[in-house]
Amino acid sequence: MERQRYLNLLEKYLAGKSTRKEEALLDEYYKRLEAMSDVDLSDEQEHAMKASILEKIESRISTPEEQSKQTLKHSYRIWYAAASILIMIAVGSFFIRKDKKAEMVSKVPVDIKQDIRPGSNKAVLTLSSGEQIVLTQPHAGILAREGAAQIIKKENGELVYNLGDKTSEHNTKPVYNTITVPRGGQYQLVLSDGSKVLLNAASSLTYPAEFSGRYRNVELKGEGYFEVAKNASMPFIVKAGDVEVRVLGTHFNISAYSDDANITTTLIEGAVSMNKGKQTKRLAPGQQGISAYTNSEISVQPANIEQTMGWVKGNFVFKDLNIKEVMKIAGRWYDIEVEYRGNVQSKKFGGTTSRFSNITELLDYMKITGGVNYKIEGRRVILMN
Numbered sequence: 001m002e003r004q005r006y007l008n009l010l011e012k013y014l015a016g017k018s019t020r021k022e023e024a025l026l027d028e029y030y031k032r033l034e035a036m037s038d039v040d041l042s043d044e045q046e047h048a049m050k051a052s053i054l055e056k057i058e059s060r061i062s063t064p065e066e067q068s069k070q071t072l073k074h075s076y077r078i079w080y081a082a083a084s085i086l087i088m089i090a091v092g093s094f095f096i097r098k099d100k101k102a103e104m105v106s107k108v109p110v111d112i113k114q115d116i117r118p119g120s121n122k123a124v125l126t127l128s129s130g131e132q133i134v135l136t137q138p139h140a141g142i143l144a145r146e147g148a149a150q151i152i153k154k155e156n157g158e159l160v161y162n163l164g165d166k167t168s169e170h171n172t173k174p175v176y177n178t179i180t181v182p183r184g185g186q187y188q189l190v191l192s193d194g195s196k197v198l199l200n201a202a203s204s205l206t207y208p209a210e211f212s213g214r215y216r217n218v219e220l221k222g223e224g225y226f227e228v229a230k231n232a233s234m235p236f237i238v239k240a241g242d243v244e245v246r247v248l249g250t251h252f253n254i255s256a257y258s259d260d261a262n263i264t265t266t267l268i269e270g271a272v273s274m275n276k277g278k279q280t281k282r283l284a285p286g287q288q289g290i291s292a293y294t295n296s297e298i299s300v301q302p303a304n305i306e307q308t309m310g311w312v313k314g315n316f317v318f319k320d321l322n323i324k325e326v327m328k329i330a331g332r333w334y335d336i337e338v339e340y341r342g343n344v345q346s347k348k349f350g351g352t353t354s355r356f357s358n359i360t361e362l363l364d365y366m367k368i369t370g371g372v373n374y375k376i377e378g379r380r381v382i383l384m385n
Contacts, residue, residue, distance in 0.1 A: 008353075008365065022369065114376040116359040119201055119333045121157045123187035128175035128209070135159065135179075135187065146175050146209030149192050159189040161209060174208035181222070184335030186311075191218075194229035195236065200311055201332040202257070223255040225312045228270075243291050243298075244275045252283075253308050259328070265289045266308045274298055311355060316362060320350045323372060323383065331381075334359045341384040344372055 012018040125133045149161045203222025216236040230249025238245045240256035250270025256263040266288040274289040277296040288303035310317030324345040327338045366372040375382040
């Protein structure tokens with residue numbers, strides 16, 4: 001993980017997004033590795049030395065006093081370190097002593113530790129009859145028919161309700177389907193009106209196989225991103241807990257997890273109204289409406305679009321969130337339990353990592369930037385000071 005950790009730091013620095021703390025870590029780690037290069041160490045001793053250096057550097061630059069010492073005069077050194085390490089990576093010699101023979105590269109001991117793979121596209125579709133289809137199993141093609149709708153799984157895994165030129169002959173009562181995404185999953189579907197929905201982990205959506213009547217009603221639990229097809233004569237209504245979000249055609253995200261304090265609707269484009277009891281608030285693009293489960297109020301505030309839309313784009317984006325909130329979000333995606341030791345929950349964390357990397361990438365990033373140590377035991381992650 002050391003190699004990947006420093007690749008991530010290099011990427012941030014070259015993109016102009018690294019902090020002074022991260023620049024100091026990159027600079028000093030490189031200098032000390034260079035100092036080690038001519039020392040005759042066994043593989044085991046070298047690995048232990050690198051771990052010790054990393055720990056000492058992190059402790060040195062963790063205080064405001066040390067961070068304040070980083071000035072612009074270090075920029076040249078950082079660029080030199082970045083370029084040098086990139087060259088090492090290109091020739092396959094990163095974290096390997098210079099005097100080692102090429103054939104020994106593959107024998108360098110790796111820090112083998114437990115890791116947890118990211119979530120993936122997985123869900124269960126429940127038909128109106130109660131029959132369930134595990135969507136990770138069937139190949140692409142027609143899975144079932146509900147009324148006039150063909151339910152099709154496409155090659156990319158997307159679930160599509162296709163009416164073609166057909167509609168129900170009679171104004172019959174709609175039949176409802178439910179798609180349920182477990183922890184460690186996500187799934188995308190296209191409803192019969194052409195609206196697209198991406199569901200996050202630990203979420204579900206209940207909807208008619210074919211929309212009829214005056215409204216297009218669906219019910220969400222958990223989190224979903226919606227791109228609603230325009231139809232001015234048939235408003236699209238999402239029910240999430242005791243909140244209703246009404247739209248004609250727009251892009252928005254709703255987070256309505258039962259273990260969160262609030263239901264949050266974030267508008268990306270278009271317009272929506274958020275309703276709860278007698279309260280109604282209209283949102284403009286870039287705003288979010290927040291309603292606590294414990295009262296009937298709706299507050300409107302500017303949204304952090306990058307953070308809200310991070311998961312849709314395949315990233316974790318955290319902006320100064322406490323560690324407990326970070327791990328609640330990560331826990332749903334990686335399907336893990338989290339244990340806290342000490343006062344680590346009160347610490348703050350900010351950063352961006354890929355949702356499709358193993359969990360240690362996020363945890364290592366938290367360790368570098370926030371001083372949070374961790375241990376993995378099966379599917380349990382233990383965080384400590």
